[in-house]
Amino acid sequence: MSNVVSTAARPATSEMVRRLPEYLMIWVPLLLSAAHLISFSIWTIWISFTPSTLIPVSGWVGLRNYNAVLASRNWQIAFDNLLLFGIAFVLLSLITGLALAILLDQRIRGENVLRTIFLYPLAVSFVVTGTVWSWLLNPGIGIEKLIHDLGWSSFHFDWLVNRDMAIWTIVIAAIWQSSGFAMALFLAGLRSVDTDIIRAAQIDGAGPIRTYVRVILPTLWPITITVVVVQLQFAISAFDLVRALTNGGPGIATQLPALVVYDLMFQRSQLGRGAAAAVLMLLILLAVLLPYAAWRYVQRRQATHA
Amino acid sequence: MAALSIRALSKRYANLEVLKGIDLDIESGEFTVLVGPSGCGKSTLLNIVAGLDRASDGKIEIGGRVVNDVPPKDRDIAMVFQSYALYPSMTVRQNITFGMECRHVAKAEQEKALANVAKLLQIEPLLGRKPSQLSGGQRQRVAMGRALVRDPLLFLFDEPLSNLDAKLRVEMRMEIKRLHQRIGATIIYVTHDQIEAMTMATRIAVMHRGVVQQFADPDTVYRYPANLFVARFMGSPPMNTMPARLEADAGGPVAVIGAGRPDEVRLRLQDYDAAASYVGREVVLGIRPECIAEGDRVFSGATGAPVIVTAPVELVEPTGAETIVLLRLGGEPAQARISPEIRPTPGGTASFALDTRRICLFDPETERLIA
């Protein structure tokens, strides 16, 4: 009774046994999740440095897989496409999303119905989106055929089968699918603007448009950055949509990194190169995410210091 | 028997020591208030007593049993929280009986205990409601009901009134005090509000920087603050403290404020034997605002000639019940509580009566009370 209890005192063993179910319930899922993330990443990185082809083998080939991937026409086209697709898609979906959000913010009738319409594509799989747009954009059966049937026979809209323009069909479908996401975030941002600020601007004599442009829209830039990062993340790993819409064609005109990885791993049995391409994808992603994480960190520090 | 006994208790987080060797003995039936500014460690101490936090060192006994390794539910305690912590998805009835349900108390017994508590707190009409359907005061009552139904050795209150508005706070303060008198429970009550401490406690533990500065009954804490921190923390407005010099005189020691200045104030001290060794040295003089009053005030029980000084008035704050005056004694700022009818002119001078019997002297180095 009089012994002084030290810091090191732990719950008794029987207590540990009694609480075993809760420890299992907490730790097993978390550890499985964390372990698979770490070990899978390390393993894929390791494979990218081995001469693995059909099956994983050990060995060390340095950067040979990387050099091979980077030198391949497939990857070069995929990377150029990614740049074009990423920039065009993100910019256009930002503009579309912001426009929709601003329009919906004007206290219009039927806002709920309209919001439902702009967001429903997000509930549809990329496979469905790609399939449907492949029909609409197919010159033989889609929009071009319709216009021809209507009598305008010189009308041309053959991007789907045009090597130079095919990547734009993916941009169109991607915007249709996910500009609603940008709209939802922007609209939430517009709605969360402090009404006192708006009243203050009115007292300062700012008209509706000036209030909007000078006071309300500038509050949206943190949301804009979030939208850009999320959309870029999607663009970098886009696979299903392209697979369903163009399958990388015509030829390899709409190849994207995720398709190259799949192609190398499962169709050409070049596991080492496939892994190298996957790691390259990860690096591209990190080039986007690390600055974003740093920005978020700085923002949070400032918020806590303020 | 001591209801709670704490020995050499300390708590460290990484390299931050929030409790430094706390010793407390609380008798059964006492209403002990732990009071101190935020961050003084009072809530941590309460959490350790509750078993929600572990001590780094030291020993805690509840009802004569060492409980360092006993989980909260087995410590025979009940707790009322600042946010009330009522379970939002349960009705008032379920909130109160949940603890008994966890301890597998028979249904009939649960009902009996519930009925008793509901009657005591007059919350019978609320039993079927959810916490979201209650007002602040009602939630407070239910939270107390949840504690009372347990009939524990020790009640722990963690700033339970700080979420209530001023009027309700005063009402609930009285109600808790009445409850204590009625059921004679042992209560440990944490607050940062020194008025709550003064009005409710049978003993107050004033805490600061992880140390108990003083542990005594309210009158002693108020009349003889153990050190400058306690002197300045308890009381509103707080005790005036100012440097002074102790000089020997024919009739005993004299405290001189602003020595050498043309407006120096000399105060003869009575019965300050302990101060003898400080004669000729600097001290800190403390005097409560109510011991400085308008010039014609006669302090109750005072004998001999009144001590009157004339001092410049800087600011006057009428509060209705009294007037608070900011003045200067020998150049040092001091607050006085004078009669509400009297409004000295700021910028002018006025005469003040001083009750020198209640002056406190502190050592300027150790900041401890000399006498």
Added chain:
Amino acid sequence: MRDRSFAPSRILIYLVVTLFAAAYLAPLVVVVLNSLRTNEEIAQGSMIGWPQHLAWGNYALAWSGFCIAETCAGIRPYMLNSALVTIPATIFSTLLGAVAGYAVSLWRFRGDNWIYGIVTLGLFLPQQMRLLPWTIVLRDIGLINTLWGLVLIHTIQGLSFTVLFCRNYYIAIPHELIRAARIDGAGFFRIFWRIILPLSAPILIVTVIWQFTHIWNEFLYGVTFTTGQQQPVTAALIALSAAVADIPQHGVQSAAVIIAALPTLLIYLFGGRYFVRGLTAGAVK
């Protein structure tokens, strides 16, 4: 600035919104109309047109008639596959995520921040980094080309999302609630069951909708780890397009697309509010 008067500018706003809405709805309308037209009718004109006779037969054919590869059972078996993967994986990942989220947010324990940080990295790690390891793991534990293999993958990977959602929701619950319950004598599971779970309906709905939609719509793992009769419906749709490339059956295909998209569309229509909340919660990680 936000009045309801019908000035010319308001009319313009309505005009523009209506055009946008038409553009967003057009693909759905086209597919629905096509699903009611015969293949011949579509072949004569274009995909875009009004049905002459309502060809409901397309749905019957799509559901259980036409052939994908060598099997002629429509998309019914693949819909069933998707359901058998999506429903268990959604339930498992949501429940485990709720318990883990509750533990990391309300029961601080050694290493909780570390493990939580690592788990949420899963939101960002591309699937391509995990394709090969999963292949090997599934092969070694004998689950390759099985629905349970996909359930396992989606449960473990889904945890990154479900733990994040639930943790961010539970973190707003006052800690004093847990303390009060501990003093009342309730343990980890009782507190979860009696106090936390009754408060969790909103976040559980968000999580279930999010997980269901994602797993149902997932394609890469489905096409990589299963073949033939074991494939989920997304993979089957692609296989169907390839199978009928020579003699397109756009009417039947449209019906198949509608059927495949229907579960997530219905969930969206009935749980739209929670669907959007999941979107924004997932974005502001």
